[in-house]
Amino acid sequence: MAVETGRPCACVQNAGARGLGQHRGARRRTLGALATGALLFVSGAVVSADDQGQPRLPTIVLSVGEHELIVEVASTSQQRYDGLSFRTQLGDDEGMLFVYRQPRMLTFTMRNTLLPLSIAYIDADLVINEILDMDVGPGQLFPSQGLVQYALEVRKGWFEERGITAGTKVSLR
Numbered sequence: 001m002a003v004e005t006g007r008p009c010a011c012v013q014n015a016g017a018r019g020l021g022q023h024r025g026a027r028r029r030t031l032g033a034l035a036t037g038a039l040l041f042v043s044g045a046v047v048s049a050d051d052q053g054q055p056r057l058p059t060i061v062l063s064v065g066e067h068e069l070i071v072e073v074a075s076t077s078q079q080r081y082d083g084l085s086f087r088t089q090l091g092d093d094e095g096m097l098f099v100y101r102q103p104r105m106l107t108f109t110m111r112n113t114l115l116p117l118s119i120a121y122i123d124a125d126l127v128i129n130e131i132l133d134m135d136v137g138p139g140q141l142f143p144s145q146g147l148v149q150y151a152l153e154v155r156k157g158w159f160e161e162r163g164i165t166a167g168t169k170v171s172l173r
Helices: 020-043 077-082
Strands: 059-064 067-074 094-104 107-109 117-122 128-134 141-143 148-155 170-172
Touching: 067 077, 067 148
Parallel strands: 067 094
Antiparallel strands: 059 067, 059 170, 094 148, 107 141, 117 128, 117 148
16 A cells, blocks of 8 residues: 655545544545455455456566576556566576666565565676565665666575676677
């Protein structure tokens, strides 16, 4: 749920016009509706189309050091936003490459991600700047420490298992 900062919500703005008692009643009804929605969600009765994850994207083969990796390429804003959300499996030598037009600071999250992942932030020269492990769970942010143009997500531990560290070169196969 997105909360717009800098402005009170409409129910707070309009409380004076309706009176405090009516505002509390409206809040109770809203909380009741949210609780009912949460109960339906937990019971599995509500399934959103957004809970499916995006279809498999076009793939390329990358060399990461001496290791080959088949990666889906996320190059549009929507593809990057959806990423690996709601995916339930990722092959041993598969991943997703997030491509940006220009170098920038990046921050990734595990929002709606069901698999633990590792991420490599890669600069414009295709050199890995840093690698982070990302556990499943909401509310986590994983910022890059410098300007990067690519991010590469793989299953957690893939880089470490292969001895891949910061400074490793990535190339298109």
